[in-house]
Amino acid sequence: MKAWLRHHSRSLKGALLRFARAPFATLLNAFAIALSLALPLCAYIVVFNLQSLSGHASDKAPQLNVFLQPDSGVSAQRALENTIRESPAVRELRFISKEEALKALKRDGEMAEIAALLQTNPLPDAFVAELRPEAAREAELLTAQLRAHKAVAKVQLDTEWLQRLQMILSLGKLAIGLLAGLLALALVAVTFNTVRMQILTQRTEIEVSLLIGATSAYIRRPFFYQGALLGLVGGGLALAIVIAAGVVLNPQVEALAQAYGTAFRLELPPAVDLLALMVFSGFLGWLGAWLSVSRHLHSFAPS
């Protein structure tokens, strides 16, 4: 048991020492791994942030604006009000008469001057309904129903763009998933090859060790450590790349968001996710080493 632990610590030290002895080659390998991780991670962060942005937007309940024909009578208004209120999609309903709308317009700084020039009130009466976000289907049903009503001039449902955004985001997520899968394969390939080279350079040592009674677990262990460590270092480097990219991009992103009148910056996913990514990267490194060792140590076995 003690000997076993000792060999584990020696394998780890050996792997670290090999890294230290060939820092440039190790760094290049780690960099290849880091890139294959950083690419999907960056894309993921963009989607993650857009999603939180659209999440903000959907925090406000979706709105349905119904503008009436100018000549619609009071009875038609009553009937419409009942129709809208009865729909299960509606949470709250307000009526804004054209007079109120004009008053609101006059209060608005920029529009006030224009409003003052108006001789008659060109604004329509309107209903503003706050919808339940979960009742999207009913909302569409209601919209269609209102559009068909002859007292209604125009219906605006502001959830449509949100739905489109959601669809684009889920498409993006799928694409990222595919990309990440491919690049995970690349990561495995990099460690596979690195470990293969290491096995070749240590050929004599492996041969001698086997002939003086090393178990195959003993032979494999250092390579597993090497692969896992390479994956971990690559994962750490990927995080560093992504964080650096965030630092470079964020001032620009904030400036752009400000131009659109919102506050928005790219945020990293939670630390747990980032940690999980590093662990996963280490696992992929181990997997690459395992595949390589299983494949290349056969040549040493007695016939």
Added chain:
Amino acid sequence: MIYAPLLRAILPKLCWTHEHHVSVIRFNHVSKRYPGGYPGVHDLSLDIEAGEMLFVTGHSGAGKSTLLKLIALIERPTSGTLLVNGQNVGVMRSAAIPFMRRNLGIIFQDQKLLYDRSVFDNVLLPLQVCGHPPREALKRARAALDKVGLLERDKANPIALSGGEQQRLCIARAIVHRPSILIADEPTANLDGDTAGQVMDIFKSFHQVGVTVLVATHDLGLVSRYASRTVHLDQGKLAA
């Protein structure tokens, strides 16, 4: 008798122990045929006693290396049975092979020294493989180097050693974990007469402290200087 099953389980083991005192390696009609029909050894029967020093002679290609490889389980017999320390190595599970090899000390024809580490670390390797505690391993490695007269070269790289020194380093590495059987394949092949004699004297000293020593060589002149049993191989068969 409650102990009957226990006795029955232990008795054969006791007999085995007894047997391995008599013959530590037993070839019983062993053949090893390589793919392509090239025969390594053919119908070989040979008993090697514990503590014996045995020379195996013959031309190159006569099967000397094959004989040693069979003992070290680098090759498995095609037919016949081979017992090493009472265990039938022909049917041994792969997982058991490493532990069986720890009873052997092997000096390879091509030396297989590791040039990426010091003389001392070369000798340390078998002890690390067997999982010895570090402090004891250091002591043993030093003792092994002392035994072959290389203690003051411990920090050198093996590449800086002379041919004779390299061969002595191989011996130190082979005996550092105190194996009961020492196997050497052409240990004097590249050495001049005097150096070869020194190397053989080291083998003799191990034989004198009870280690079973097996030396394969084509140097008949060297063999004739020692009063040890010699078997001659010719085309994979024992010659009289």
